[in-house]
Amino acid sequence: MDETSLSDTPRVVILGAGFGGLTAARALSRAKASVTLIDAQNYHLFQPLLYQVATATLSPADIATPIRSTLRDQANAHVLLGEVIGIDATRRIVSLDDWREVPYDYLIVATGARHAYFGHDDWEPVAPGLKKIDDATEIRRRILLAFEKAETETDDERRRALLTFVIVGGGPTGVEMAGAIIELAKKALLRDFRRIDPASARVVLIEAGPRILPAFPETLSGFARKSLTRMGVEVLTGKAATDCTSEGVALGETFIAARTLIWAAGVMASPAAKWLGVEADRAGRVPVDAHLNVAGDARVFVVGDTAAVQWEETKFVPGIAPAAKQMGAYAATSIRAMISGKATKPFRYRHQGNLATIGRKSAVIDFGKLEVRGFIAWLLWGAAHVYFLIGFRNRLMVMLHWAWAYISFRQGVRLITGSTKLP
Amino acid sequence: MDETSLSDTPRVVILGAGFGGLTAARALSRAKASVTLIDAQNYHLFQPLLYQVATATLSPADIATPIRSTLRDQANAHVLLGEVIGIDATRRIVSLDDWREVPYDYLIVATGARHAYFGHDDWEPVAPGLKKIDDATEIRRRILLAFEKAETETDDERRRALLTFVIVGGGPTGVEMAGAIIELAKKALLRDFRRIDPASARVVLIEAGPRILPAFPETLSGFARKSLTRMGVEVLTGKAATDCTSEGVALGETFIAARTLIWAAGVMASPAAKWLGVEADRAGRVPVDAHLNVAGDARVFVVGDTAAVQWEETKFVPGIAPAAKQMGAYAATSIRAMISGKATKPFRYRHQGNLATIGRKSAVIDFGKLEVRGFIAWLLWGAAHVYFLIGFRNRLMVMLHWAWAYISFRQGVRLITGSTKLP
Numbered sequence: 001m002d003e004t005s006l007s008d009t010p011r012v013v014i015l016g017a018g019f020g021g022l023t024a025a026r027a028l029s030r031a032k033a034s035v036t037l038i039d040a041q042n043y044h045l046f047q048p049l050l051y052q053v054a055t056a057t058l059s060p061a062d063i064a065t066p067i068r069s070t071l072r073d074q075a076n077a078h079v080l081l082g083e084v085i086g087i088d089a090t091r092r093i094v095s096l097d098d099w100r101e102v103p104y105d106y107l108i109v110a111t112g113a114r115h116a117y118f119g120h121d122d123w124e125p126v127a128p129g130l131k132k133i134d135d136a137t138e139i140r141r142r143i144l145l146a147f148e149k150a151e152t153e154t155d156d157e158r159r160r161a162l163l164t165f166v167i168v169g170g171g172p173t174g175v176e177m178a179g180a181i182i183e184l185a186k187k188a189l190l191r192d193f194r195r196i197d198p199a200s201a202r203v204v205l206i207e208a209g210p211r212i213l214p215a216f217p218e219t220l221s222g223f224a225r226k227s228l229t230r231m232g233v234e235v236l237t238g239k240a241a242t243d244c245t246s247e248g249v250a251l252g253e254t255f256i257a258a259r260t261l262i263w264a265a266g267v268m269a270s271p272a273a274k275w276l277g278v279e280a281d282r283a284g285r286v287p288v289d290a291h292l293n294v295a296g297d298a299r300v301f302v303v304g305d306t307a308a309v310q311w312e313e314t315k316f317v318p319g320i321a322p323a324a325k326q327m328g329a330y331a332a333t334s335i336r337a338m339i340s341g342k343a344t345k346p347f348r349y350r351h352q353g354n355l356a357t358i359g360r361k362s363a364v365i366d367f368g369k370l371e372v373r374g375f376i377a378w379l380l381w382g383a384a385h386v387y388f389l390i391g392f393r394n395r396l397m398v399m400l401h402w403a404w405a406y407i408s409f410r411q412g413v414r415l416i417t418g419s420t421k422l423p
Numbered sequence: 424m425d426e427t428s429l430s431d432t433p434r435v436v437i438l439g440a441g442f443g444g445l446t447a448a449r450a451l452s453r454a455k456a457s458v459t460l461i462d463a464q465n466y467h468l469f470q471p472l473l474y475q476v477a478t479a480t481l482s483p484a485d486i487a488t489p490i491r492s493t494l495r496d497q498a499n500a501h502v503l504l505g506e507v508i509g510i511d512a513t514r515r516i517v518s519l520d521d522w523r524e525v526p527y528d529y530l531i532v533a534t535g536a537r538h539a540y541f542g543h544d545d546w547e548p549v550a551p552g553l554k555k556i557d558d559a560t561e562i563r564r565r566i567l568l569a570f571e572k573a574e575t576e577t578d579d580e581r582r583r584a585l586l587t588f589v590i591v592g593g594g595p596t597g598v599e600m601a602g603a604i605i606e607l608a609k610k611a612l613l614r615d616f617r618r619i620d621p622a623s624a625r626v627v628l629i630e631a632g633p634r635i636l637p638a639f640p641e642t643l644s645g646f647a648r649k650s651l652t653r654m655g656v657e658v659l660t661g662k663a664a665t666d667c668t669s670e671g672v673a674l675g676e677t678f679i680a681a682r683t684l685i686w687a688a689g690v691m692a693s694p695a696a697k698w699l700g701v702e703a704d705r706a707g708r709v710p711v712d713a714h715l716n717v718a719g720d721a722r723v724f725v726v727g728d729t730a731a732v733q734w735e736e737t738k739f740v741p742g743i744a745p746a747a748k749q750m751g752a753y754a755a756t757s758i759r760a761m762i763s764g765k766a767t768k769p770f771r772y773r774h775q776g777n778l779a780t781i782g783r784k785s786a787v788i789d790f791g792k793l794e795v796r797g798f799i800a801w802l803l804w805g806a807a808h809v810y811f812l813i814g815f816r817n818r819l820m821v822m823l824h825w826a827w828a829y830i831s832f833r834q835g836v837r838l839i840t841g842s843t844k845l846p
Contacts, residue, residue, distance in 0.1 A: 042571060042839045059482040061836040068615035069837065078617050081571040081843060100575065133840055148465060148504040152523065192491035194501050393827050400823070404816050413484040414492065416465045417556055420504060 009034050009076075010339050013094055013104035015084050016270075017044045017067045020304030020324035020331075021110035022390075027332030029074045033339060036102060038094070040083045042066055045133060046389055048321060049398070051173060053136035054262075055180035056144065056188070056414045057405050060133045062398050065391045084111065087275040089297055106299050106335045109272045109286070110328060113305035113319060116268030116284070123244040127261035130173060137417060139262060143181060144416050146260045147189060150196045157257070163201045164258035166249050168241045169265030170207025171215070172356035175224055177262055178205040178233045179359040186232065187360075188405075188414070203233045204256060206249070208240035208265070213364065215318065215354055220364040223373045227358045241265070259422060267319065269306045276300070281308045285316075290346035292331055298338070303327035309349065317349045321388070326350065357381050360406060432457050432499075433762050436517055436527035438507050439693075440467045440490045443727030443747035443754075444533035445813075450755030452497045456762060459525060461503045461517070465489055468556060469812055471744060472821070474596060476559035477685075478603035479567065479611070479837045480828050483556045485820045488813050507534065510698040512720055529722050529758045532695045532709070533751060536728035536742060539691030539707070546667040550684035553596060560840055562685060566604060567839050569683045570612060573619045580680070586624045587681035589672050591664045592688030593630025594638070595779035598647055600685055601628040601656045602782040609655065610783075611828075611837070626656045627679060629672070631663035631688070636787065638741065638777055643787040646796045650781045664688070682845060690742065692729045699723070704731045708739075713769035715754055721761070726750035732772065740772045744811070749773065780804050783829060 010033045014021045017039035025037045043064040052058040071077040082096040087107070094102045115129025128138055143165065150162035165181050167174045185201035192198065205212065205228065211221040212228075212235060225235050236251070243250035248257040273280035276294055281287060285308035288294055292301045292309065304324035309317040317323045326349060334344040355377070357363040363377040372380065382402065389395045401413075433456045437444045440462035448460045466487040475481040494500040505519040510530070517525045538552025551561055566588065573585035588604050590597045608624035615621065628635065628651065634644040635651075635658060648658050659674070666673035671680040696703035699717055704710060708731035711717055715724045715732065727747035732740040740746045749772060757767040778800070780786040786800040795803060805825065812818045824836075 040843065042567060042837070042843075059484045060840065061482045061838055064838050066615070066837040068612075072614045079615075080575065081568075081839075082575075083843075133838070137840070144465065145504075152503065152505075189491075191495045192489070192502075396823070396827075397820070400819070404819075414465070414489040415484055415487050415556070416504075417483065417560070420463065420465075420506075 010105040011036065011103060012106045012108070012335055013038065013102055014108045014110060015094065016110035016112055016304070017041075017079075018047070018110060018112045018304060018324060019321045020112075020328035021108065022067070022070065023325040023328035024108050024110065024303070024332045025071060025077055026074070027329050028335065029076065031076070031332070031336045031339060033076060033106075033335070034078065035074075035076050036078045036080060037067060037071065038080045038082050038084065038096070038102065039067060040081070041132075042068070042081055044070060044390060046394070047131070048385060049389075050130055050133075050136050051176045051180060053133065053413070054130055054139040054143070054177065055184055056140055057180070058398060058401055059413050060137065062394055062401060063389070064133060065394060070390060084275065089276060089300060092299070104299075106338070107301065108328070108331045108335075109276070109300070109302045109306060110304045110324070111270035111272055111306050113267040113269045113284070115263055116266050117263070118266060120244070123263065126246050127168060127244045127249075127263040129263040130177070131267075140413075141416050141418055142260050142422065143184070144414055145420065145422055147185075147193065147196070147198060147201075148416070148420075149259075149422060151193050152195075159196065160202075161248065161257040162259045163196065163198075164204065164248070164256065165201065165260045165262070166204045166206060166256055166258045167262045167264055168206050168244070168249065169263065170205055170209070170212030170235070170237065171264060172213065172354075174205055174207070174264035175212060175228065175356050175358060177264060178203050178228060179231060179357070182232050183359055204258070205233055205235050206239050206241060206251065207235070207237045209237065211237055213356060216356070216364060216366050217371060220366055220371055220373060224356065224358055224364050227362050231359055267305070272302060272306045276302075283308070291334065291344060292327060292347050301331040301334070303331050309347070311349050311351075318354070320354070322352050323349060355381050355384070433528040434459065434526060435529045435531070435758055436461065436525055437531045437533060438517065439533035439535055439727070440464075440502075441470070441533060441535045441727060441747060442744045443535075443751035444531065445490070445493065446748040446751035447531050447533065447726070447755045448494060448500055449497070450752050451758065452499065454499070454755070454759045454762060456499060456529075456758070457501065458497075458499050459501045459503060459527075460490060460494065461505050461507065461519070461525065462490060463504070463506045464555075465491070465504055467493060467813060469817075470554070471808060472812075473553055473556070473559050474599045474603060476556065476836070477553055477562040477566070477600065478607055479563055480603070481821060481824050482836050483560065485817055485824060486812070487556060488817060493813060507698065512699060512723060515722070527722075529761070530724065531751070531754045531758075532699070532723070532725045532729060533727045533747070534693035534695055534729050536690040536692045536707070538686055539689050540686070541689060543667070546686065549669050550591060550667045550672075550686040552686040553600070554690075563836075564839050564841055565683050565845065566607070567837055568843065568845055570608075570616065570619070570621060570624075571839070572682075572845060574616050575618075582619065583625075584671065584680040585682045586619065586621075587627065587671070587679065588624065588683045588685070589627045589629060589679055589681045590685045590687055591629050591667070591672065592686065593628055593632070593635030593658070593660065594687060595636065595777075597628055597630070597687035598635055598651065598779050598781060600687060601626050601651060602654060602780070605655050606783055627681070628656055628658045629662050629664060629674065630658070630660045632660065634660055636779060639779070639787060639789050640794060643789055643794055643796060647779065647781055647787050650785050654782055690728070695725060695729045699725075706731070714757065714767060715750060715770050724754040724757070726754050732770065734772050734774075741774075741777070743777070745775050746772060778804050778807070
């Protein structure tokens with residue numbers, strides 16, 4: 001309870017309670033160190049299922065656990081709610097936005113990434129991205145409200161725009177959102193309206209590159225595209241959004257009238273590079289060495305989506321949950337070694353695979369040597385996600401919600417919270 | 424689908440999808456009428472359990488069902504999302520806030536009540552009330568954030584104020600909130616913090632009248648007071664709040680420093696009296712006759728919390744869910760009779776009882792001739808609430824959340840959504 005009693009105990013400060021930070025904190029449970037985990041939210045968010053909150057299958061509490069609750073039995077762990085505004089690596093101090101200063105002996109920066117508009121920040125209000133719970137409930141609000149407004153709209157053209165949903169970006173999030181929205185329209189909402197036919201909704205997935213799911217092998221990209229098309233999604237590749245407005249999206253000369261745009265086209269790392277006074281790469285990430293250290297400072301680790309980690313010479317470690325967890329565990333192991341005066345080994349990324357779900361019965365998984373697709377892949381995807389969810393309660397609730405949605409074709413969480421006006 | 428095809432069918436318009444309005448809509452399922460249910464939200468809210476969303480046991484979606492989903496199989500029912508701004512009883516038209524006009528042959532006004540500050544509207548920002556989902560998540564945010572801020576507060580006096588929770592109003596909502604907050608502090612949060620002891624939180628319940636639960640028999644009021652006191656709640660009766668600020672609450676000369684105030688001291692009916700051009704009573708309710716009609720207009724019914732219905736000469740029908748449901752069903756029956764050219768009977772309220780829960784193991788129920796209290800009452804309370812919840816999915820989820828909270832002493836929905844700053 002008393003800071004002074006810890007003076008002989010090394011202080012490990014972890015910034016961010018995502019997959020990297022939380023894994024590091026837990027891996028330090030038996031370390032002779034005081035561990036302080038700082039996050040701007042009071043919960044750990046299971047981001048891979050966030051799209052299901054945005055599309056009304058799960059509630060926020062199903063995919064989020066209070067950080068304190070997770071670490072309540074770890075005696076050496078302290079949880080602080082606060083926002084980082086700076087790091088002083090010379091004085092070894094982290095500054096929070098309420099003027100608090102938190103001293104450290106070892107620092108793990110795991111502050112993740114945020115969606116980015118690459119010079120078009122004015123698109124954010126009309127094309128929100130999906131990284132936080134509040135993003136998800138806002139997107140859910142817009143999608144559900146578009147159907148409500150369409151039901152009473154008398155003008156054909158405006159009704160059409162209300163029933164058009166454009167997702168910009170064909171990575172896993174874009175694919176998952178497109179699949180979930182078309183299913184919401186064609187299954188869950190099917191008999192709910194009297195004037196409109198929700199099944200007539202148009203869902204457009206736009207990818208600037210030559211194919212969707214570019215991180216996957218071409219065969220799986222092709223399979224995903226075919227599956228989405230069969231479900232009714234219009235997949236447009238090789239088309240970049242040149243403008244996003246509240247009326248729709250421009251693709252060069254073409255304009256798609258749509259009242260709901262969703263941004264899934266790119267992420268930018270947290271401003272850790274600025275805090276640390278180093279140069280970021282193009283995606284805002286901090287370049288780290290083989291020990292995940294920055295600028296040769298063995299006391300400072302950067303892990304997860306914020307770190308640019310070389311992998312197999314030409315590539316970087318991907319920004320996915322398993323990679324962040326490996327890096328978090330690695331940093332914890334290194335710190336424990338250093339505390340005991342032992343040598344540390346360099347980080348080695350073990351790629352377990354890439355996966356993306358397409359709809360309620362299909363997914364694609366790339367295990368490297370093995371490619372799985374369709375229903376079997378979807379079962380594996382579901383099992384993996386439930387397994388990795390933190391907390392027995394969340395696992396149980398998510399399984400029940402899925403079972404309910406699967407059997408009944410209804411989605412229970414169709415609540416428009418906040419304002420009932422469209423932007 | 425086409426309005427004109429309904430021209431021979433009487434048009435019933437129902438304002439509000441609470442207990443009264445939704446019951447009326449369902450009771451008209453086999454009526455030869457077109458039924459339009461208008462609500463400002465897209466969901467029906469099970470208000471009696473709203474305090475459990477505010478105290479982090481349930482998620483919003485557990486106690487709310489999309490109205491469309493509930494009525495999807497009722498062919499004569501139309502659901503409209505919209506806010507009523509006026510009624511023209513001469514032209515028989517309801518006006519919505521987006522300039523739409525909805526014509527009716529029969530009208531049921533079931534727009535409920537909102538918490539009221541009786542001339543002190545400036546207290547609302549510092550002492551929010553509990554009527555809507557957004558109210559509940561806001562109160563949850565404030566309660567959880569107060570503990571978070573207390574953990575890092577170095578000033579003793581300010582920490583004390585952060586750990587003091589004042590509930591103004593000793594009716595069922597006030598009693599339920601007080602019990603739930605003290606249990607959150609003493610059980611669910613017990614081992615989550617390192618610097619503060621959540622169990623040292625002070626929960627104060629203030630009632631201006633001589634006893635809490637004034638609508639209950641004195642024996643049950645006394646039991647509830649004793650139970651709350653034993654749980655650690657300070658119950659102050661005969662004390663009225665004379666000022667509410669962000670620093671605390673004044674009770675005449677006394678000032679209680681508290682960063683979290685919750686308003687449970689009174690409600691005011693929706694502005695239906697104004698829409699209908701009649702004089703409201705002191706609580707804003709519309710005076711209705713024995714047929715629940717206003718000003719002798721047999722086509723306009725007012726039901727639920729918005730209606731002032733005489734009961735047993737000296738009393739009014741209480742503003743509780745069973746009463747609203749009875750009135751909604753009565754209005755539907757009367758309209759069906761009128762459509763068939765039959766006579767209507769006057770409304771007769773059957774009082775089934777009053778109930779309030781005190782904690783995770785205790786409740787009080789007044790059945791009139793029989794009083795039940797303690798654990799048995801709590802079991803009855805739980806069974807009744809689960810039974811009356813709409814939708815199999817919600818019932819199952821609520822039971823599971825309760826089972827989890829009961830067994831584990833944890834509350835799973837402890838998410839601070841929205842801003843992480845205190846007002």
